Amino acid sequence: MIDVTAQYFAVFREQAGRNLETLTTSAATAEELYAEVSAKHGFADSVARCKVAINDELAAWTAPLAEGDVVLFFPPVAGG
Amino acid sequence: MSFEITDQRIDPEALKADLRHETAGACVSFEGWVRDHNDGEPVTALEYEAHASVANKEGLQILTEAVERFDLLAASGRHRVGRLEIGECAVWVGVSAAHRGAAFDACRYIIDQLKQRVPIWKKEYYRDGLSGWINCVTGTPFKARDTTS
Numbered sequence: 001m002i003d004v005t006a007q008y009f010a011v012f013r014e015q016a017g018r019n020l021e022t023l024t025t026s027a028a029t030a031e032e033l034y035a036e037v038s039a040k041h042g043f044a045d046s047v048a049r050c051k052v053a054i055n056d057e058l059a060a061w062t063a064p065l066a067e068g069d070v071v072l073f074f075p076p077v078a079g080g
Numbered sequence: 081m082s083f084e085i086t087d088q089r090i091d092p093e094a095l096k097a098d099l100r101h102e103t104a105g106a107c108v109s110f111e112g113w114v115r116d117h118n119d120g121e122p123v124t125a126l127e128y129e130a131h132a133s134v135a136n137k138e139g140l141q142i143l144t145e146a147v148e149r150f151d152l153l154a155a156s157g158r159h160r161v162g163r164l165e166i167g168e169c170a171v172w173v174g175v176s177a178a179h180r181g182a183a184f185d186a187c188r189y190i191i192d193q194l195k196q197r198v199p200i201w202k203k204e205y206y207r208d209g210l211s212g213w214i215n216c217v218t219g220t221p222f223k224a225r226d227t228t229s
Contacts, residue, residue, distance in 0.1 A: 010201035011213040044217040076215040079200030
């Protein structure tokens, strides 16, 4: 198990009712952590339409997680 | 070359000055404006949110790609955050190149990539008092919608 910080934006922040939270998790990848937090908070958007950043760098959903990582969950973008 | 998320009003004329180059024969820019409707719903205002540091980095990456791919002389972009009223400029993209073909293509490339890749989110406020995050299924009574400016 590792401790990571999950950070939420836009509709994810509103849905979760918080900006961030510390999680103790067995998730090995960003995608596995998204599965955990989406089940917990009722996020309904698929990873195919969302993005993730780890420690302020955009990352692949398959990226491995390490102790202390800050994982930023980005809902489907809509700039323009 | 510069890309910035900003909470200040976008001034296209001032930004265009940065695209000037003696070898430039073409300048193309795009402005995305807040319109009063979307998907049949009357819209009263928009709110944009971004992750500024990731957005600025990804925006600059898109500009860099465009400069290399279309042999541009200059390229810039701005995107507003915060609450915007109908008619305000939400996004601006401008490029200069030796010839118009590359300038048109590059401008289109940048705005299209920006809409797909840069972490910016748009919340619409409707006349009936409801609101919704565009393109998102989570937490919204509306089905996921794809919007184009």
